[in-house]
Amino acid sequence: MDPVIQRALVLIATLATTATLFAADLPPRDTRADKVIDLNTKRTFPEVRSTEEWQRLAWQIRANTAVSCGLVPKPPKTDLKPSITGKVERDGYSVEKVHFQPIPGFYLAGNLYRPLGKGNGPFPGVLNPHGHWNNGRFADEKDGSVAARCINFARMGMVAFTYDMVGYNDTPQLPHRQSFLHPTNQLWNLSMMGLQTWNSIRALDFLSSLPDVDTNRLACTGESGGGTQTFILGAVDPRLALVAPIVMVSHQMQGGCVCENAPGLRVDHSNMEIAAVPAPKPQVIVSATGDWTRDFKNVEGPAIARIYDLLDAGDRFHHAIYEAPHNYNKTTRETVYGWFDHWLLKAEDYKPRPEPAYKKESDADLRVFPDGKLPEDALKPEEISAYLVQRQREQWASLLPKDEETLSEFKMAYGPAWEQSLQVEAPDKRDLIVERKTALKHQGFQSTRLVFGRNGKGDRLEGILYQPARADKKKLAILIHEEGMRAFHQADDAPKALAKSLVDSGVSVFCPQLFNPGGAADQARNYFTNFFTTYNRTDLQERVQDLATSASLARHTLGYESVVIVGQGRAGLWTVLSAPVANAIVADAAAIGPVTDEKLLARDLFSPGLRSLGDFQGAAMLALPNPTLIHNTGAGFETKAFVAAAKALSPKSETRDSRLEDAEIARWINQL
Structure with missing residues (x-):
């Protein structure tokens, strides 16, 4: 067996061994096909006994998540060609219209909120992916307002960027729930979840490129499907200093949209473990009594807290549950404001921070492409898929081994893809x-x-x-x-x-x-x-x-x-x-x-x-x-x-x- 592959497989097998140490007998028959797991199957957090064991498990989760989302080997980062226009100034903040290209010919749009009256920065930067609101990033209602949190992050002294889910508002090139559904897409690790994860990575690139953003103080927070985007980004991008996934992390429901279910993602791990991967970085998670996160206080919260305690970082994890339906409402936002204030703006103690009154801009004024017309070079759906496949073909061809040095590079690039795609471990x-x-x-x-x-x-x-x-x-x-x-x-x-x-x-x-x-x-x-x-x-x-x-x-x-x-x-x-x-x-x-x-x-x-x-x-x-x-x-x-x-x-x-x-x-x- 190749030494590079062997080391990785032994690592995975060691994780499997420690997780099942006390099961000593084979079943009377092979039971692997007995039960089909789905998004509603209740999951348990594995028992982790040491820091070293968690570090190995976290490494495997990161690798598996990246492969599942089509990020192994790392795709090339092309020119974003960002556009920032339409600045308006309000009380303590400004709002601008943004679009850029995560891949050539695919346009991602959003709004940028910046502090006014607080100097030139650099300020913390906060990504704000949204959930499946009917109105997308324009949602502004009792149970959730994307604009409210962006406005108040900016007033607090942070740069906030909110961007569309694919298929929403100003990002219409692919329908959200009807894309990448043909089975052949799975062979190439093409999925809506993978594309949105790449969008989040490139959104972080965009945010980091701004001269008034402190790249050592980057954060991400989103609700529901945006909560999924948040903890997935936290697992695959080490640049985030803080994460706040809201009303999503659950042992009993893993996410019901195509944008939350990439192939291979949860064969061995659930959202609970994925959400714990950023530890010991600060994290706040809010849950609600009226949705699938209702048991967070007794199940998911303590499990994730044990990982932080294991890493001597118990004070860096906070979770709260409120009597409410599925939400990112005012009470939840105030909990998050306080946590960000403490860890990003260095407030001495953590406590919820009150949200002052705000006024959202009209949808029309926030639109990046108000007439619905994208630039002429915008790709059609079939061209987007073709580009993503061709990108992989070209990358593979460029890494083909020719000598010992390039063979080592090939194995470093594609060894994890083989291990995680085929879900292989070499038991010791x-x-x-x-x-x-x-x-x-x-x-x-x-x-x-x-x-x-x-x-x-x-x-x-x-x-x-x-x-x-x-x-x-x-x-x-x-x-x-x-x-x-x-x-x-x-x-x-x-x-x-x-x-x-x-x-x-x-x-x-x-x-x-x-x-x-x-x-x-x-x-x-x-x-x-x-x-x-x-x-x-x-x-x-x-x-x-x-x-x-x-x-x-x-x-x-x-x-x-x-x-x-x-x-x-x-x-x-x-x-x-x-x-x-x-x-x-x-x-x-x-x-x-x-x-x-x-x-x-x-x-x-x-x-x-x-x-x-x-x-x-x-x-x-x-x-x-x-x-x-x-x-x-x-x-x-x-x-x-x-x-x-x-x-x-x-x-x-x-x-x-x-x-x-x-x-x-x-x-x-x-x-x-």
Whole structure:
């Protein structure tokens, strides 16, 4: 296994081990498909026992959030081309109209509120994403007013910028709830949540660029869907000094809009853990009795507070709950004003700060594009998607490895994308549970049936281990087939087909039964409804994990140093994707031909983010310089980038157009 990938996977596995330390038995059957998690499934905060453990978990959450939102590797930051116009001055503040381009041809609009009469600054800068109000950033009602908080932040001595959700007000290029819905978008990690997170990052770039803003005192606060934007930005952008997500962080509802559900985001973590990631930076969270945050005082609040206490920063976290419906009302705003006053403006003590009377500008006067006409270079919806895909293609091509230095850079860029997209961990010895069955003696070899799995993960795997009498004690071949392990053993557990060829040649063989053998479809596990992939793993992700678990079993329990994963039929494609956990692979490309988005929607090949990391070639290159043999590439299976990289970095790696016979595979493995 590659050392870079191994270190990251061990880190993830360590987190899994500490979280499930006291679960000591495998379930009587594999339970991973028993329950489909959704946005309303109640979640629990993991038990964290040390600062080091939290730092590891926080690192994983940051990485997973960034990958989920399409931010790994980091997209290039293009010229914002900001426009600030229409300044009006009021009592203690000014208001201006703003637009800029987070990506070329996509316009994000908002309003900028600045202090008057308080000198030239620099002042703290506060981002203000809004929730799903009918009127967007223009909302001004009893239960919430975006203008009210921006006006009063400015009067207090802060620069406040509020900007549109996509599809609202002056940012109409994509409809809010109807964009990025085609399943192929998941392959590229394209989502409304990802685009809005990028908008927030670029909004922070814009705010930071202003000469009257202090870049060491940046903050973000928003309500409901804006609260989601706030804690997601807090997880992925370290520039924020303070966050205030309002009426959103909950153990029982994670957000019901497409802008809050990116693929992979909450498979292992909920909004509670994501909201805790900024610790020990100051944070205030307000909840309400009339929405899904009603239990915050007893559930979410204490859980997050424990993380702050663990970091000796208990005084930097404050939470309050008020008897009210879903809101960012006057009482909530006054709580936030006081917290910002204390931590950003250095007021001696924290206490709610009263909100004076204010008058919002008319909607018409706040509009950036009052006639609804955007500049001529504004992209159409399909052009926005095409740009985002092309940006990823170009970035991947620019990072292709050519030597050891560029290989290291490629792994740094795409290793996290592979780990988080495929949701892989490499369990260590403490996290493996093995039930060893009675071994059978055969002529010249021994067969042993094993049942194994990870501690507390719900998996229960079976496998047959073949050990020749005169075997290489350091090398093990793991064989997989789309039909399961029956493809490699007879009724008396004697090996057949490729397993027999390898055993006869002196190579030990392990044949595991991976998740959902045979690939039976389960209608409850529909990948493309109810944000399934935000909360659950696909069959492919589970199978790649099973291969990682099998490789860990081989190394930590069975004692083999070199693990070769061999996949036949369609399972060869799963093998390529598991290459980073192996010391070598032999993969049947199943003559799939050119890889297209549509082909990767097949149930056994679908994983969000697969195209973003370069699909099969990307995974194979992450395993370099380990030997890789990909055969049966047929007419059109893409290997050009891999072949070029392997030629420079891995002389034992090769590709073959035709399908190799079992004897040829056995010979190649014996020569390693």
